[in-house]
Each structure stands twice: as structure tokens, then as C-alpha cells.
Amino acid sequence: MLAVLFSCNNPQEKEETNTFVEEKEQALETEKESAAQLKKELTDKGYQIFDYVDEKTGDTVLMQQYFIAFLKQGTNRSQNKAEADSLQKLHLAHLGSMYEQGFADISGPFGDDGDIRGITIYNVPTQQMADSLANMDPMVQAGRLAIEIHPWWAAKGFSLR
Numbered sequence: 649m650l651a652v653l654f655s656c657n658n659p660q661e662k663e664e665t666n667t668f669v670e671e672k673e674q675a676l677e678t679e680k681e682s683a684a685q686l687k688k689e690l691t692d693k694g695y696q697i698f699d700y701v702d703e704k705t706g707d708t709v710l711m712q713q714y715f716i717a718f719l720k721q722g723t724n725r726s727q728n729k730a731e732a733d734s735l736q737k738l739h740l741a742h743l744g745s746m747y748e749q750g751f752a753d754i755s756g757p758f759g760d761d762g763d764i765r766g767i768t769i770y771n772v773p774t775q776q777m778a779d780s781l782a783n784m785d786p787m788v789q790a791g792r793l794a795i796e797i798h799p800w801w802a803a804k805g806f807s808l809r
Contacts, residue, residue, distance in 0.1 A: 724791030
């Protein structure tokens with residue numbers, strides 16, 4: 649216990665504490681600058697954003713509008729197995745390309761056999777752009793899938809868990 653009391657009076661420890669506090673303050677300032685820069689970049693590109701302060705953590709959370717595309721069962725499902733398999737390969741290549749180019753952040757099928765077959769979340773500034781990209785999908789062009797797109801908000805930089 650006495651060691652703890654004496655260490656509080658240690659000039660070297662005080663200096664280390666001051667250095668730590670200064671570094672923390674600099675990091676917070678850099679973080680604010682980075683957040684401001686990100687907001688500017690997004691708004692300059694046409695993205696819709698807003699931010700709020702999380703009451704629990706005190707952190708500023710940046711929200712961005714994305715577009716979620718529901719891939720629904722289309723009206724033309726008459727393809728034979730070979731045609732359907734070929735379309736599926738082209739569909740997966742299209743989704744992979746959307747991801748690689750940074751237009752889509754996540755895609756995947758649903759685990760049931762319902763009318764909605766899967767989703768893609770587009771990271772683009774406008775619904776028109778998301779709709780255009782989604783309608784380039786070979787499955788959509790063949791009528792095997794149909795697209796329904798909705799604006800969707802999510803915290804920038806947060807990941808699924």
C-alpha cells in the first residue's frame with residue numbers, strides 16, 4: 649500500500665501520465681479530424697449521412713444511407729437445369745464483381761424457399777444507381793429474379809457480429 653502512495657509522488661510517473669494524457673488528447677483530435685474528413689468525402693460523393701452522439705459511450709456515430717435490394721423470385725423460372733446453373737454462375741460472378749468494385753458490401757441468399765430469395769446491400773449514393781446495378785444481374789435480366797430496393801441506414805464502419 650505504501651508503494652502505491654509513494655509512486656503517486658514519483659516525478660517520472662507523473663511525466664508518463666502527462667505524456668499518456670497528451671497522446672490520448674492528440675488521438676481524439678485526430679479522430680475528430682478523420683471523422684470530419686470522412687463526412688466531407690461522403691457528402692461530396694452524394695451520400696446521405698447524419699451523425700448522433702451515443703449516450704452510453706459519448707462517441708459520435710456516423711450513419712450512412714445504403715440501399716438494400718431484395719432479390720425476389722421472378723416471373724420466368726422456366727429455364728432447364730443447365731440454363732439455371734449457367735445463370736447462377738453468372739449471378740454469383742456479378743455479385744462478386746459488385747463487391748470487388750466497392751458497389752456492394754454484402755450479399756447472400758435466404759435459407760428458406762420463400763418469395764424473397766436473398767439480399768444485396770449496395771454502398772452507392774443513390775437509389776437509382778443501386779437499381780441500375782441490381783438490374784445488371786443476369787438472373788434479373790433473364791427474369792428468374794426480380795428486384796425490390798429500399799433505402800437502409802447503418803452506422804459507418806460497424807461490422808456484423
